[in-house]
């Protein structure tokens with residue numbers, strides 16, 4: 109795969125989970141990375157570990173809440189000041205919210221999920237795309253979910269926002285393809301990250317491992333996904349090896365979203 113030397117990529121939600129896995133993969137390929145997260149302590153720790161393992165990559169960290177429009181403008185401007193341009197954008201930060209049936213869902217939590225998962229992704233594209241247009245090239249990967257192509261019990265806010273991410277990705281592909289900007293969304297199934305560990309705690313607080321095992325048993329591969337597996341897909345989509353894939357919502361779920369009825 110083409111390397112990322114002199115390529116600048118912004119990653120949101122970079123302190124842990126899928127964001128950190130993508131940061132690691134791109135750091136190993138020598139990228140200039142802007143790592144964005146609102147958890148400053150975890151972000152600093154992640155950056156220090158990456159820098160000691162991959163000293164050839166360059167790093168800028170920006171503490172920002174992606175639901176804050178000014179903070180998004182700031183991470184975009186800081187990236188251009190530091191590295192001169194933006195080649196790739198992994199628009200990943202998101203939260204699950206709390207699990208509850210739709211009519212019992214806490215309304216403030218619903219709004220928070222919309223602010224982060226929908227508005228945060230939109231602000232990111234709004235301010236990154238003009239920078240990519242200047243160079244007539246760019247690659248954007250937004251993070252939807254299997255919850256962006258299917259319903260998921262008790263997760264109405266998450267599902268609504270992830271469908272929105274899938275839709276915005278298709279629109280960005282239509283509107284900015286002429287500028288050489290390819291935009292896709294990925295739709296991960298259950299990947300072993302801190303977010304998913306928290307979800308299994310909500311399903312079975314006494315025995316989260318039992319909830320995980322039960323979930324994995326329904327997957328055709330009989331296991332959860334690994335963050336490193338998602339990072340390989342994202343790295344391809346962000347690279348110049350991807351010349352013509354745009355406007356797609358790509359499931360990475362071991363085939364689980366194709367199940368209908370018993371399997």
Ligand SMILES: NC(=O)c1ccc[n+]([C@@H]2O[C@H](COP(=O)([O-])OP(=O)(O)OC[C@H]3O[C@@H](n4cnc5c(N)ncnc54)[C@H](O)[C@@H]3O)[C@@H](O)[C@H]2O)c1
Pocket residue numbers: 120121122123124125126127144145146147150172173174175200201202203204224228251252253254295296297298299300301302303304
């Ligand atoms: N792990 C999965 O199975 C899975 C499946 C489908 C989709 N996703 C999506 O992938 C993305 C990453 O998920 P993950 O599993 O790595 O989650 P995670 O909770 O393990 O990590 C998310 C990171 O994003 C940061 N973050 C959250 N809200 C933020 C905000 N408002 N501003 C800045 N940073 C913020 C957190 O601090 C954390 O470092 C999310 O959008 C999630 O919905 C994950």
